[in-house]
Amino acid sequence: MLVLENVRSGYGQVEVLKGVSFEIKKGEYAAIIGANGHGKTTILRTASGLLRPSSGKVKFDGEDITGMPAYKVAEKGLIHIPEGARLFPQMTVQENLVAGAFAKSSWRNKAKNLARVYQLFPNIAERKNQLALTLSGGERQTVAIARGLMAENVKLLMIDEPSAGLAPILIDEVYEKIGEIRKTGVGVLVVEQSPKRIADCDCIYLIENGEVRMQGSAKEVLESKEVMQAYLGS
């Protein structure tokens, strides 16, 4: 579904990704882990078109999307939910959701998709007329995920650090929602700093210094000495 082939990317002169390759299959639940500053977010930003790779290829659903502008990538059904939710602070919850349906094909069905999203996340339905800036951290994260789901034909949801800054009980809630989304057949790729809570992933990639250091099933990766080293130092 999402394929990166030897992708190099970064900011200006600073190269963050030094040849990243991986493939996430249709409907798969994958995770990217690694310490801060090693390129996890840059992978998502390059895949979603916010950054243009300096070399390498990005393919989605069989199509080459390398260098495609972000709005077109989103229209293809590859949805990136940035770190910190990044809601539109001066817009209500419902307006935020509606903004997620901006693409013409999504706009036509926005009423239907609003109903679907509110059904999936009843707690934000109660807050639909509240300004986004008044929401708690957990609510913000939920609205950000819901906004991503307002796009018609979402195929893969890439969520950057859904647990950042949240209390443990709220993190559980967010991951419960992710579980519910997976049941609808949408693939999910989460980026996490910590290896907790991703034990049920189909596949985990450990990123180190802009490269894929290790990949494999959740069990293989989480119990490996590489992960031990990355997180505990040795």
Added chain:
Amino acid sequence: MVETALLLPPLLSAIILGSLYALMAMGLTLIYSTIRILNFAHGAFFMAGAYIVWWLNTPESATRLFGTMIPVSGLQLPLFVAVIPAVIIIFGAGVVTQKALILPLIRKPNTLITTLVATLALATILESVATVIFGGGRFSYAQELVVGNVRLGELIVTYVEIIQFAVAIGVLLALYLFLKKSRIGIGMRAVAQDLDAASLCGINTQTVYLLTFGIGAALAALAGFLLTNIIFLSPSVGATPLTIAFIVVVFGGIGSVPGTVIASYVVALVQQYVTLLLDPSWGLSFAFILMIAVLIIRPRGLFGFKET
């Protein structure tokens, strides 16, 4: 001591004038809050819109006039018809400006200054073009938009003033609904509040920029048409409205839509009462002094909020 009866007419003028200021300033606010640039060509769009209406409306025959390069249209469209193509043409000019002038500068460093200088240059060029075509003289529309007035007790309100007020408020309300409900309007607000998040929602930010600049310019053209019914037209006619619009925008809190509306009425009130109590020439200066005083206490203006 000024009699109470004398205090009412300026209040009425301030309400009418304030609505026109809001219409003018809203274009600047939209462009700043969405594209993050200060458009110094806003006054030139005001002027150009007013000239296009004059050109389509003037009863002069298609012979040379005022040493013009191009003949007058001879179309003699009624003013309220002529305003429609004028606003559309300036909308298009705004789109072209964004595409050809702003876009090449906006992804490079120092955008605020480079675009400021570029729009200032555009304003100067448009003024020169107007001077070459129409000459430097002052003229006004050949006829009044509507003739007549109504009396409200002691107050006299002309039909022109009523139309100015109604059109300004009507357009501002339509703009509010557009920003609140329409697909493009929601896209504009999203781009204004978080550019990256907006792109990730599938919003084509370049298209939003083009439309925003077009709408902003069109609002200036409409304000130019409305005001030219009561002031003289000349190539530099946009300078004062531009200054007022900047006072209003900064005073209200740069980028804030409600701040722009409220500050428009405050500035108009100050101007009108200073004119009554002191002297007309002091009106604008006092509006400036008030703005500076407010900025010392609230550097972001009345309704400004921190940028994230």
